[in-house]
Amino acid sequence: MRNLDLQPTSTAHWHKLVCEAEQQAQRSLNEELQSYLVFLLQRFLNRPEMTGRILALDYLKSFRIAGQRQIGKLRDVGDICLLHAGFFPQRARRRRVSVNYYVDLGIGAYYQLHHNTAHQQGQLYEHLYEGFVPAMDVLQTIRNMGDSQPLLDPLTAHELWQHTDSTQARQRLRDVSNGQPVFVGKPDQSTQRH
Incomplete structure (x- = not known):
């Protein structure tokens, strides 16, 4: 079991955890993505019911509204997808x-936000859609810390690794096979990876 290292604030605690997970996952997030993950984790702790929504409907409904409501709905879809994929x-x-x-779906929501919001905020969403898989890997690493039960079953790990090149999924495949996973399928599948 992992020892708890309490920090002076919850923000500092989450930030330390995200940084540790980055190292373990061998992923490097920029400062903006790190901060976003910290605040996403804090927001989720305050609103755990947000993961029980039907995301595809929320995504589609976002196209029938405009302005801040659309931004909020798309952000929630992207954030909840990141939490589901990561935790x-x-x-x-x-x-x-x-x-x-x-x-x-999460990448699509952040992509829409990138193209539909002002420059500075749009850049944040660009980092989120481009960094979705590394951020997911960091969240999976946090979830796995101190847990003896693997988060990904072998089939899920294989599907995720084939589709996204997730470092966590690749590591899970190595753990169950004692070998290096290889891509199988059409040669052009590698262009679909995120």
């Missing part, structure tokens, strides 16, 4: 979808 990938199977569903 709760096992829920995908129970909901009869692939973890890649959350990855693609």
